[in-house]
Amino acid sequence: ATVFATGWADRSWGVSGHLPSSRYADYANWLKTEAANKGFDYVSPFNEPDGNIATQIRWTPTEILNFIKNYAPTIGKPIIMPEAINFNDSYSDPVLK
Numbered sequence: 543a544t545v546f547a548t549g550w551a552d553r554s555w556g557v558s559g560h561l562p563s564s565r566y567a568d569y570a571n572w573l574k575t576e577a578a579n580k581g582f583d584y585v586s587p588f589n590e591p592d593g594n595i596a597t598q599i600r601w602t603p604t605e606i607l608n609f610i611k612n613y614a615p616t617i618g619k620p621i622i623m624p625e626a627i628n629f630n631d632s633y634s635d636p637v638l639k
Contacts (some may be wrong), residue, residue, distance in 0.1 A: 546584035546622055547574050559600045563608065570613035585617055585634045588624035591633050607636040 549569070561569060569587070577585050587609060591601035601609075606624065614621050623634040 546579060546586065547580070547582045548586040548622075548624075549575070549576075549587040559598075560605065561599050561612075562583060563603070566609055566613050567616070570609075570616035572636075573617045574619075577617065582619060584622050585619045586622040586624055587614075587617070588633075590627050591624045592626045603633050603636050604607070606633060610637045626627050 549572075573585055573587055576582070588601050588606060589598070591606060593600065601624070610621065623637060626633040
């Protein structure tokens with residue numbers, strides 16, 4: 543079986559609901575460790591980045607692009623782009639382009 547997972551980082555990673563860029567390396571290393579320890583084949587760092595769940599980190603399209611450009615290699619697994627609520631492609635298109 544192929545196993546993929548998404549990072550469900552809660553707000554303890556970021557005060558305002560957005561992960562500060564100063565924490566991107568920490569988050570990427572956490573994803574790397576979790577993926578290795580749990581045997582994931584693919585990782586999506588973002589689950590519904592435009593979500594409204596109070597404990598969930600929210601990501602903007604620009605934050606997603608910057609995280610992927612600078613920290614995806616740290617994770618050490620192939621990356622799956624986010625599935626935004628209502629399939630809003632503005633969250634994944636900047637990276638895919």
